Amino acid sequence: MLGSYIPLLVMLILASLLGIGMVGASFFLGPKRATTYKSSPYECGMTPVGDARERFPVQFYLIAMLFIIFDIETIFLYPWAVTFRMPGNTQAYKFFLLGEMGVFVLILFVGYFYIIGKKVLDWSADQEKIVESEDQSILKPRPSIRFGNEDSGPVQLSAKVTENDKVTPFSGGNK
Amino acid sequence: MNGVNISEDLYQILPLIVLWGAACVILMGDVILWKRSRGITAFLSLASCLVAMWLVLQRVVSGDNTSAFHDSILNDPLALITTIALLVTASLSILLAWSYLKNRGMNHGEYYVLLILSVTGAMLMASANDLIILFIGLEILSFSLYILAGFSRNEVKSQESSLKYFLLGAFASAFLLYGIAMIYGGTGSINFDVIAKEIQGATAPNPMLMIGIALLLVGLGFKAAVIPFHQWTPDVYEGAPTSVTAYMAGAAKIGAFAAILRVFNTLMPFHEFWVPAIYIIAVLTMVFGNLLAITQTNVKRMLAYSSIAHAGYLLVAVVSMVTSNVTAHDQAIEGALFYLFAYIFMTIGAFGVLVYLSSHDKDYQTFDDIRGLARRHPLPAYLMMFFMLSLGGIPPTMGFVGKWLIFIAAIHSGQVGLAIVMALVSVAAVYYYLKVVWMMCFEAPTKAPSDIPANGFPALLSVTFCAIATVIFGVLPDLMINITGLIR
Numbered sequence: 001m002l003g004s005y006i007p008l009l010v011m012l013i014l015a016s017l018l019g020i021g022m023v024g025a026s027f028f029l030g031p032k033r034a035t036t037y038k039s040s041p042y043e044c045g046m047t048p049v050g051d052a053r054e055r056f057p058v059q060f061y062l063i064a065m066l067f068i069i070f071d072i073e074t075i076f077l078y079p080w081a082v083t084f085r086m087p088g089n090t091q092a093y094k095f096f097l098l099g100e101m102g103v104f105v106l107i108l109f110v111g112y113f114y115i116i117g118k119k120v121l122d123w124s125a126d127q128e129k130i131v132e133s134e135d136q137s138i139l140k141p142r143p144s145i146r147f148g149n150e151d152s153g154p155v156q157l158s159a160k161v162t163e164n165d166k167v168t169p170f171s172g173g174n175k
Numbered sequence: 176m177n178g179v180n181i182s183e184d185l186y187q188i189l190p191l192i193v194l195w196g197a198a199c200v201i202l203m204g205d206v207i208l209w210k211r212s213r214g215i216t217a218f219l220s221l222a223s224c225l226v227a228m229w230l231v232l233q234r235v236v237s238g239d240n241t242s243a244f245h246d247s248i249l250n251d252p253l254a255l256i257t258t259i260a261l262l263v264t265a266s267l268s269i270l271l272a273w274s275y276l277k278n279r280g281m282n283h284g285e286y287y288v289l290l291i292l293s294v295t296g297a298m299l300m301a302s303a304n305d306l307i308i309l310f311i312g313l314e315i316l317s318f319s320l321y322i323l324a325g326f327s328r329n330e331v332k333s334q335e336s337s338l339k340y341f342l343l344g345a346f347a348s349a350f351l352l353y354g355i356a357m358i359y360g361g362t363g364s365i366n367f368d369v370i371a372k373e374i375q376g377a378t379a380p381n382p383m384l385m386i387g388i389a390l391l392l393v394g395l396g397f398k399a400a401v402i403p404f405h406q407w408t409p410d411v412y413e414g415a416p417t418s419v420t421a422y423m424a425g426a427a428k429i430g431a432f433a434a435i436l437r438v439f440n441t442l443m444p445f446h447e448f449w450v451p452a453i454y455i456i457a458v459l460t461m462v463f464g465n466l467l468a469i470t471q472t473n474v475k476r477m478l479a480y481s482s483i484a485h486a487g488y489l490l491v492a493v494v495s496m497v498t499s500n501v502t503a504h505d506q507a508i509e510g511a512l513f514y515l516f517a518y519i520f521m522t523i524g525a526f527g528v529l530v531y532l533s534s535h536d537k538d539y540q541t542f543d544d545i546r547g548l549a550r551r552h553p554l555p556a557y558l559m560m561f562f563m564l565s566l567g568g569i570p571p572t573m574g575f576v577g578k579w580l581i582f583i584a585a586i587h588s589g590q591v592g593l594a595i596v597m598a599l600v601s602v603a604a605v606y607y608y609l610k611v612v613w614m615m616c617f618e619a620p621t622k623a624p625s626d627i628p629a630n631g632f633p634a635l636l637s638v639t640f641c642a643i644a645t646v647i648f649g650v651l652p653d654l655m656i657n658i659t660g661l662i663r
């Protein structure tokens with residue numbers, strides 16, 4: 001019964017061996033000469049500015065959650081629509097199907113009115129609350145992280161690692 | 176393919192439809208119509224639970240129960256009786272929460288809506304005749320409980336308890352789902368009737384089915400909080416708001432045991448394989464649940480371990496179900512159902528006393544809090560004493576009768592070893608239950624009585640109801656046995 005899956009198993013093992021082998025070989029064999037530039041995050045060749053860990057407005061997550069709910073509604077509509085037009089459905093059965101979808105949409109509307117009632121989509125109220133609050137520090141932009149190479153101009157490629165390159169990454173501050 | 180029997184199907188799940196509809200209406204009303212008066216929300220929730228209970232009771236009396244939705248839902252007496260227990264739990268918990276939420280500053284209408292939704296999940300679990308419906312019911316129950324456990328949003332402990340419950344619960348759900356997949360692979364069906372037919376006459380399960388049964392046991396064991404799947408229980412029970420703990424201890428356990436009884440009744444032909452596992456789990460649960468409870472200094476944690484120990488007694492009934500003697504088999508299920516009722520009355524009552532006494536800023540839960548309680552607040556202290564005696568299994572209470580029924584069932588089905596363990600650990604259990612009574616009645620209060628219960632009438636009503644039920648069904652157990660005997 002499971003015999004037909006053996007090639008798949010072989011494939012799985014070969015693929016994992018190949019992946020592990022290639023990454024492992026370069027890890028063990030490859031020379032490691034870290035410089036400031038090499039160990040700084042890759043930003044398409046630009047000098048990185050700031051931290052990726054930014055404060056997101058909580059509305060971002062709320063929108064993401066709401067999106068999922070209403071997205072799933074759409075996904076369920078498709079198979080329903082296909083079933084609805086199946087040949088052989090009597091008129092009464094179609095009415096029943098319509099009623100089923102009506103109940104489904106009604107429950108979603110309950111959620112919709114709930115988020116409206118909870119003022120989830122009313123963003124301005126929250127903004128004013130932050131401005132009024134005593135803790136103003138969250139509104140202040142934080143200083144960007146410096147890598148020590150902002151003023152040095154374009155990177156000069158040299159064969160040998162200079163003393164200047166041996167700065168600990170992310171130490172901050174300009175030399 | 177045309178929905179000929181759809182009205183009959185819908186009639187079979189009418190209590191669920193009532194509760195779901197009520198949850199939607201209450202949620203809308205709470206947000207849009209009566210924004211500030213949570214009393215209406217609580218009242219409507221209680222009313223919807225009572226209406227659903229009336230519908231279920233009507234069904235018990237009339238006895239017209241068929242399976243619905245292509246045999247995936249079965250309202251047999253086992254399902255109906257556990258449903259009644261669940262609705263009693265929900266109603267008592269709503270009463271408990273009424274004043275507690277106001278006092279603790281978390282009076283949000285979502286509490287009641289989530290509570291109703293979670294009880295529908297547990298009801299679905301109880302009447303599931305299909306592994307997928309069982310899983311859906313479990314998830315509806317669990318998701319609501321995850322949110323309810325973190326309902327005290329400003330408390331780190333409550334947050335921790337919610338997250339812990341969520342992560343471990345998701346893990347256990349995965350086990351359950353894998354088990355369902357394996358059983359489907361082994362038997363070709365997810366329907367209990369078909370599975371029972373498929374394995375009839377077989378003596379040994381095929382490997383796939385065996386793994387499936389084991390995984391299912393892990394998943395359900397987690398929800399029922401049996402050792403070794405119990406680690407989440409004390410932390411979650413302690414961190415969650417006490418009214419939630421009371422509800423969770425009742426509903427989750429009833430749902431899980433309804434499922435366990437049904438699943439293992441279906442898998443009866445393979446009892447040689449699952450009985451040793453449950454036997455060991457039952458012994459571990461009874462022994463360590465009680466021993467760990469002895470060392471606790473927090474009443475909520477102690478009750479959490481005691482609820483683990485009670486799950487062990489219920490597992491004794493599950494093991495006793497396996498016997499060629501039909502009377503003993505029915506006796507075991509009856510004993511388990513009676514014990515579930517006893518368990519909810521005494522556990523909700525004991526947590527309810529803590530709910531009733533909780534002040535504005537913190538939950539009432541340490542031994543220091545209850546020291547000398549009888550002098551400060553005699554009524555809740557004496558009610559608490561009843562629950563402690565009942566939990567310990569002292570005669571004129573329901574806890575004794577429940578334990579006795581399971582004990583007898585175990586002996587009739589030949590599980591004398593389990594019966595002896597059960598009797599011995601019950602003695603150990605009396606120590607820590609009576610320690611609470613001793614502290615309340617004979618020790619001097621160590622702190623100033625700052626805990627004046629503010630407007631806790633509904634909570635007191637709920638606790639009193641529990642106490643009266645504990646005593647009445649303890650003195651006249653026939654009233655309850657007439658109901659649980661319907662499974663015959």
